[in-house]
Amino acid sequence: MTLLTRLEHWKERGVISPEQHTLLAGLSRGEPFSVFLELNSLLYVGILAFVAGLGWTVSTWSQQLGDVLVLAVLSTMLAACFWYCFSRVPAWSPGETPSPSLVLDYVLYLGSLIWSVELAYIETRFHLLSGQWDFYLLGTAGLFFFLAYRFDNRFVLSFALSSLAGWFGLTISHWPSHQDETYRQYAILYSLIVGGAGALLQRRGLKPHFFGTYLNIAANVLFWALLSGVFNHEGYWVWFLALLTACGASLAWGLARRQFSFVAYAAVYGYVGVSAILLRNLNDGTAILSYFVVTGIAMLVFLVQIARRFGREA
Amino acid sequence: MRVYSASDEESVRARDLLKDWAGEGFLTAAQYQQMEPETVCDLRRTNIFLRIVLFLFTLLIVVAAVALFFVVVFSRPAEQTTGVFLLIFAPASYAAAELAVSQARLYRFGIEEALAACSVGLLCAGLQAVTRPDGTDFLIPSAGAILSLWVWHRFGLAYALPSAMIFAVWLTADWTSSQTAQHVIVAAFYAAGLITVAAIRPRHRFTYLNDHYSIAEALLWLGIYLAINLKLSSQHLLVEWWGGFRPADEFSRPFYWATWVLIWCLPPIVLVRGVRLKDRFVIAAGVVAAFLTLVTNKPYLGWPRHTWDPMLLGALLISVVLFIRRWLAAGPDEIRHGFTARRLSGKDKRWMSAGTAAFGLVSPNTITPSPQTGTPDVHFEGGHSGGGGASSDF
Numbered sequence: 001m002t003l004l005t006r007l008e009h010w011k012e013r014g015v016i017s018p019e020q021h022t023l024l025a026g027l028s029r030g031e032p033f034s035v036f037l038e039l040n041s042l043l044y045v046g047i048l049a050f051v052a053g054l055g056w057t058v059s060t061w062s063q064q065l066g067d068v069l070v071l072a073v074l075s076t077m078l079a080a081c082f083w084y085c086f087s088r089v090p091a092w093s094p095g096e097t098p099s100p101s102l103v104l105d106y107v108l109y110l111g112s113l114i115w116s117v118e119l120a121y122i123e124t125r126f127h128l129l130s131g132q133w134d135f136y137l138l139g140t141a142g143l144f145f146f147l148a149y150r151f152d153n154r155f156v157l158s159f160a161l162s163s164l165a166g167w168f169g170l171t172i173s174h175w176p177s178h179q180d181e182t183y184r185q186y187a188i189l190y191s192l193i194v195g196g197a198g199a200l201l202q203r204r205g206l207k208p209h210f211f212g213t214y215l216n217i218a219a220n221v222l223f224w225a226l227l228s229g230v231f232n233h234e235g236y237w238v239w240f241l242a243l244l245t246a247c248g249a250s251l252a253w254g255l256a257r258r259q260f261s262f263v264a265y266a267a268v269y270g271y272v273g274v275s276a277i278l279l280r281n282l283n284d285g286t287a288i289l290s291y292f293v294v295t296g297i298a299m300l301v302f303l304v305q306i307a308r309r310f311g312r313e314a
Numbered sequence: 315m316r317v318y319s320a321s322d323e324e325s326v327r328a329r330d331l332l333k334d335w336a337g338e339g340f341l342t343a344a345q346y347q348q349m350e351p352e353t354v355c356d357l358r359r360t361n362i363f364l365r366i367v368l369f370l371f372t373l374l375i376v377v378a379a380v381a382l383f384f385v386v387v388f389s390r391p392a393e394q395t396t397g398v399f400l401l402i403f404a405p406a407s408y409a410a411a412e413l414a415v416s417q418a419r420l421y422r423f424g425i426e427e428a429l430a431a432c433s434v435g436l437l438c439a440g441l442q443a444v445t446r447p448d449g450t451d452f453l454i455p456s457a458g459a460i461l462s463l464w465v466w467h468r469f470g471l472a473y474a475l476p477s478a479m480i481f482a483v484w485l486t487a488d489w490t491s492s493q494t495a496q497h498v499i500v501a502a503f504y505a506a507g508l509i510t511v512a513a514i515r516p517r518h519r520f521t522y523l524n525d526h527y528s529i530a531e532a533l534l535w536l537g538i539y540l541a542i543n544l545k546l547s548s549q550h551l552l553v554e555w556w557g558g559f560r561p562a563d564e565f566s567r568p569f570y571w572a573t574w575v576l577i578w579c580l581p582p583i584v585l586v587r588g589v590r591l592k593d594r595f596v597i598a599a600g601v602v603a604a605f606l607t608l609v610t611n612k613p614y615l616g617w618p619r620h621t622w623d624p625m626l627l628g629a630l631l632i633s634v635v636l637f638i639r640r641w642l643a644a645g646p647d648e649i650r651h652g653f654t655a656r657r658l659s660g661k662d663k664r665w666m667s668a669g670t671a672a673f674g675l676v677s678p679n680t681i682t683p684s685p686q687t688g689t690p691d692v693h694f695e696g697g698h699s700g701g702g703g704a705s706s707d708f
Contacts, residue, residue, distance in 0.1 A: 003327060023340060033652055036657040036662050042631050043631070053627070056621040057621040158670065286386060289382035290382060293375055296372075297375055307423070
């Protein structure tokens with residue numbers, strides 16, 4: 001029975017009204033046909049191409065154009081973007097606020113990218129902070145967090161989180177020794193701060209729909225950091241235990257909230273970590289392959305049970 | 315011929331659409347509760363995350379099991395022996411995929427998909443080992459293409475078709491060493507496929523198969539475009555693009571310029587067809603082809619690239635989108651000729667949310683210049699991170 005036949009049946013039985021039938025039958029035939037996704041994607045690509053060209057042009061021709069002209073153009077564009085956004089944004093609300101127009105989100109996105117280009121230009125040409133690039137990233141992260149919350153924009157929130165990650169990375173890159181260990185600790189600190197901040201903001205009711213973005217980024221950074229510790233030559237047991245704890249928490253969270261990306265993280269990162277420990281001193285090909293067959297089947301059975309019990313629908 | 319019955323697939327489609335419509339407020343919760351039980355079928359499905367993980371673990375098990383067999387049974391098997399056993403494992407893997415569907419009723423569950431994919435891989439590996447000394451290499455891509463097509467048709471797995479298309483490229487490389495002939499034969503293969511799909515499609519316009527054939531048509535259009543755009547398949551791609559250098563003529567001048575004309579003709583044809591059919595995937599193929607034509611036009615003509623080219627391209631795209639959006643929004647009820655810029659499906663929102671989070675994390679890194687910490691006379695130069703971007707320290 002095709003969908004159109006089903007809709008006809010539901011209309012005849014009075015489950016749906018004739019108006020609903022007309023609307024739903026039309027939608028299933030693509031009438032009207034929405035090009036929302038296509039326009040958004042093209043706008044995204046267009047802005048990305050525009051700013052990429054802008055950055056490339058500025059970096060290539062800065063000597064010929066002169067600092068004044070470059071900064072004037074970039075500042076004018078930046079001011080125009082932010083003026084446009086602030087002049088059209090609706091009153092702030094802590095809940096999810098739909099954007100007044102498709103264009104506003106992308107102008108904000110354009111402005112944020114131009115800010116990054118201009119900041120990079122200023123520091124590279126004038127060295128105002130004498131190479132203390134991390135302070136720019138921290139300031140940029142702060143600005144992007146403000147913009148993300150003011151305009152309810154996930155794009156800019158992602159920029160903010162990546163700028164903050166860059167600040168953590170660049171800060172410790174100044175430190176000369178024990179890089180791996182230090183990076184790992186800072187990655188864990190970053191994930192805890194991001195996850196904690198996301199949870200706190202959600203509890204306070206400040207854009208609670210952003211929590212998923214915070215949590216996904218925090219979880220992935222945390223898992224990578226812990227996994228890198230498991231591959232250490234010494235002192236890996238602590239990291240292994242921490243990884244198992246994180247996997248357990250991720251699995252429990254994913255099942256409780258029906259967020260199956262966390263179940264997938266627990267399965268994949270956990271399996272890699274456990275395999276790294278169990279196969280560490282194993283050199284026998286038969287044993288290694290047997291391990292993968294047996295544990296692979298065990299994982300498959302476990303995941304099928306989860307899928308049957310919790311994750312039926314897409 | 316298809317492993318799932320039409321009524322099951324229609325039920326799956328109806329179920330998905332009902333969920334989407336309820337989410338968008340086109341149906342009340344009470345209506346949804348009443349209609350949903352009538353779309354139940356016995357197929358087992360799962361969400362995308364578990365599907366991917368199940369696919370990966372099944373792949374791991376099959377590869378490890380096959381390797382274990384050779385390690386345990388043979389210490390150093392001859393290539394022919396390996397090939398024969400791989401050719402035995404291929405149908406076994408395929409049979410397991412069929413069983414997973416017929417007995418366990420798996421539908422887009424990852425397991426049956428991985429088993430079907432493994433059957434193609436094992437078949438090709440087996441043929442490779444068995445036929446290598448005989449110079450019958452054409453058997454491998456032929457068998458790979460045929461089995462991929464069969465998996466595409468039988469299981470409805472959209473990604474099996476690109477696999478068959480890649481095998482077709484490999485096949486032509488084996489037939490002739492002439493670059494021109496290879497491009498023409500590949501394009502002819504895809505055109506034959508396109509004609510077949512276009513002939514079959516109208517019968518399934520409003521059924522569950524519409525999306526299946528829509529994706530196939532889009533892939534074939536894109537395949538034809540890629541086959542005729544010599545700048546995308548050039549071995550000196552990067553050198554030509556960035557250096558403005560035209561390598562020694564691999565192609566005759568008439569062929570070269572004929573393909574240049576074609577890369578300008580094809581995108582509008584695809585776009586018009588997509589718009590007329592209101593086909594999302596064909597429209598996307600047309601847009602991608604148009605974008606690639608704009609990007610490859612200068613290398614084609616041998617003109618030098620400028621740093622502001624991406625800016626112009628970006629400005630053009632932004633202008634076109636804004637014009638279309640305004641034009642559609644000005645229509646009655648924001649609809650013109652059956653098209654609207656409004657969001658009508660929750661799927662679009664989910665795609666946008668996932669896309670914004672993912673691309674938001676990477677885009678500042680890729681486009682903003684890198685910080686310079688060197689000497690004061692260092693010039694401002696392009697790079698890969700900085701500004702709002704993250705370093706890759708984690």
